Amino acid sequence: MVSTRTVVLFALVIAIAPMAYTGSKGEDQGVREARAGIEAANAKFSEAYARGDAKALSAMYTSDAIALPPDSEMIRGNEAIGEFWKATRDSGVQSVALTTVDVERSGDVACEVGKVSLTIQSAGKEPTTAVAKYVVVWKRQTDGVWKLHRDIWNSVPATK
Amino acid sequence: MVSTRTVVLFALVIAIAPMAYTGSKGEDQGVREARAGIEAANAKFSEAYARGDAKALSAMYTSDAIALPPDSEMIRGNEAIGEFWKATRDSGVQSVALTTVDVERSGDVACEVGKVSLTIQSAGKEPTTAVAKYVVVWKRQTDGVWKLHRDIWNSVPATK
DSSP: OOOOOEEEEEEEHHHHHHHHHHHHHHHHHHHHHHHHHHHHHHHHHHHHHHHHHHHHTTEEEEEEEEEETTTTOOOHHHHHHHHHHHHHHHTEEEEEEEEEEEEEEETTTEEEEEEEEEOOTTTTSSEEEEEEEEEEEEEEHHHSSSEEEEEEEOOOOOOO | OOOOHHHHHHHHHHHHHHHHHHHHHHHHHHHHHHHHHHHHHHHHHHHHHHHTOOOHTTTTTEEEEEEOOSSSOOSSSSHHHHHHHHHHHHHHHEEEEEEEEEEEEEEEEEEEEEEEEEEEETTSSEEEEEEEEEEEEEEEOOOOOOOEEEEEEEEEOOOO
């Protein structure tokens, strides 16, 4: 005997299952999209950084972005942040290689956790490598481009 | 003479103005709500920290939280993070006073920028104060409580 209750439950499962699937699929796709956009932006960042291109770096941040470098006060606004990176480049940090560890997304905001490898050239010495970890909060612009909005990092333990 | 066009435009303004107002008001209220929830959580954090209460601190983080302390690898999961704070407390950092500088919100996710003042007691010395800045990504739980999901900080320049 198939009870009315079983039929109703079965109908509900049939009705809800594809919704749940679509929901999850849509969410995954949104995160994948964000991650692809962020990884593309990170590649662009590394290139602009290696050139010491303050203008290009500045354009990758939102106008009201905040960068929080270690041993520094907060830096507010994309132009000041572009100048900061140019000064860091000039001080001997030649290149930055960014690796995305994790991305989560809520609407037009995404939070990335990552690691960065820095190549440092001190005058008259062999280049050395330093590693840092970071959190970047990204904002998707109306044209689909992701821009850095909050950018903070710190060191990992020195390798022995 | 009042043209049909003027009447249509006027009707549109009447129809849209309250929506825009509600939209902005709703958004502001959402951010205010998040900020109040975060500041309440920060006060609770300081109390639990001062007690060295690893369990209470752990419960304030999401289960898949990541903390990124300076000179440390990432710490994953709320239990490990609670233990980290307990160990920091035991090492002589007696108290933390948190000041929220900025909050933005996207749905159930909020991003806080803030400053923290740490009181440090080294054996046989007068307590000293250190200041750090931080970014915390918070997640609103279904019960309305905000939990720390990403937590990263670093130092500000030493005062002269």
